[in-house]
Amino acid sequence: MSQQLIDNSNILVHLVNSWDHPDPFVISVSAREDDIDSYQHVNNSVYVRWFDECAREHSKAVGIDTEDAGELGFGMAVRDSRITYYAPAYQGEKILVGNWLTECDGRLRATRLFQIVRESDGVTLTRAELKYICIKIDSGKPSRMPELFRETYIIQKL
Numbered sequence: 672m673s674q675q676l677i678d679n680s681n682i683l684v685h686l687v688n689s690w691d692h693p694d695p696f697v698i699s700v701s702a703r704e705d706d707i708d709s710y711q712h713v714n715n716s717v718y719v720r721w722f723d724e725c726a727r728e729h730s731k732a733v734g735i736d737t738e739d740a741g742e743l744g745f746g747m748a749v750r751d752s753r754i755t756y757y758a759p760a761y762q763g764e765k766i767l768v769g770n771w772l773t774e775c776d777g778r779l780r781a782t783r784l785f786q787i788v789r790e791s792d793g794v795t796l797t798r799a800e801l802k803y804i805c806i807k808i809d810s811g812k813p814s815r816m817p818e819l820f821r822e823t824y825i826i827q828k829l
Contacts, residue, residue: 778805
C-alpha cells in the first residue's frame with residue numbers, strides 16, 4: 672500500500688482552498704503502474720480502494736483499528752456509494768484523499784464524504800458519498816453499533 676498519512680496542519684498552502692470543507696482527514700497516495708487501465712489513466716476501481724484506505728486510516732487515527740475487526744466482532748460496511756469523476760489521474764502523480772464523517776446515528780448508519788485532489792495543482796479528481804452500515808463480522812448482518820463506535824465516530828459539522 673503506497674500511502675502515507677498527512678499531518679492535516681501541514682497541508683500545502685495552495686491545497687487548503689482545494690477542499691470542499693474544512694479540516695479533512697487526509698492520506699497521500701501515488702498512482703502506480705498497476706493502477707493504470709487501458710485508457711492510460713487510473714482505473715475507477717482504484718479510487719474506490721483509495722476511499723477505503725482513507726476511511727480505514729481515519730478510523731485508526733480516532734482509535735478503531737479496522738484490522739482488528741474480527742476481534743472487535745463489528746465493522747462498518749459500505750451500503751451505498753455515489754461517486755462522481757471529474758478529471759483523470761496518471762501514473763506517478765501524487766494524490767491526496769480527504770474525507771469527513773458527516774453523519775452517524777449512533778445506532779446503525781454512518782456517512783462519509785470523500786474528495787480526491789491532485790497534489791501538484793489542487794484539481795479535484797473525484798467526489799464521493801459513501802453510506803455505511805454496522806455489521807456483525809461473524810454473520811455479516813446489520814447490528815447496533817458497539818459503544819466504541821458510538822463514542823469514537825464523531826461527526827464533523829460542515
